[in-house]
Amino acid sequence: MMQVTLSPLPRAEAAWLHAVAVPYFAELAPALDPPAPGYFDKWWTEAGRAVHLISANTTPAGFAMIRQEDGGHELSEFCILPALRGTGIGAQAAALCLALHPGPWTLGVAKALPGTARFWDRLLPSLACVTDLRRRPALTTHQSHSYTFTVRGP
Numbered sequence: 001m002m003q004v005t006l007s008p009l010p011r012a013e014a015a016w017l018h019a020v021a022v023p024y025f026a027e028l029a030p031a032l033d034p035p036a037p038g039y040f041d042k043w044w045t046e047a048g049r050a051v052h053l054i055s056a057n058t059t060p061a062g063f064a065m066i067r068q069e070d071g072g073h074e075l076s077e078f079c080i081l082p083a084l085r086g087t088g089i090g091a092q093a094a095a096l097c098l099a100l101h102p103g104p105w106t107l108g109v110a111k112a113l114p115g116t117a118r119f120w121d122r123l124l125p126s127l128a129c130v131t132d133l134r135r136r137p138a139l140t141t142h143q144s145h146s147y148t149f150t151v152r153g154p
Contacts, residue, residue, distance in 0.1 A: 008051070008052060014040060018037055027112060028113065054079075060081075066097060071103075075097060075106075090123075094123055098129060102151050102154075105148065105149050107120065107146060109145050110142060110144070117144050131151075132149055
């Protein structure tokens with residue numbers, strides 16, 4: 001089993017994030033233009049936002065973007081690199097993300113990738129730390145649905 005870790009992504013790695021995010025957004029919202037190089041700057045400058053590097057055995061495996069939202073947290077973006085999907089890395093990384101912030105959460109589920117809905121629809125109910133799980137309408141036109149839930153602390 002791979003050791004999955006989550007660590008803050010330094011701003012010096014913004015070019016890596018952009019390079020990985022362009023194909024990620026093309027999958028999620030094919031009709032949208034790719035993000036400009038400075039698109040992610042606010043994730044290092046605005047309060048309540050954080051970008052995390054997901055690593056598997058110390059190799060970059062994806063990223064997660066979490067922001068404070070209305071007294072809770074939102075998993076705004078969650079990307080496992082395509083070659084590593086289906087390996088269990090995503091489930092481990094998602095659990096690590098949620099454990100960072102006990103309390104209320106919101107998560108939108110992208111509709112362009114059917115695997116995304118299957119992943120979240122199976123994972124969230126299986127996590128012992130997740131309570132009050134409720135399926136909700138989509139938050140944007142690029143989502144099939146969303147979830148609200150609470151993460152219990154340690």
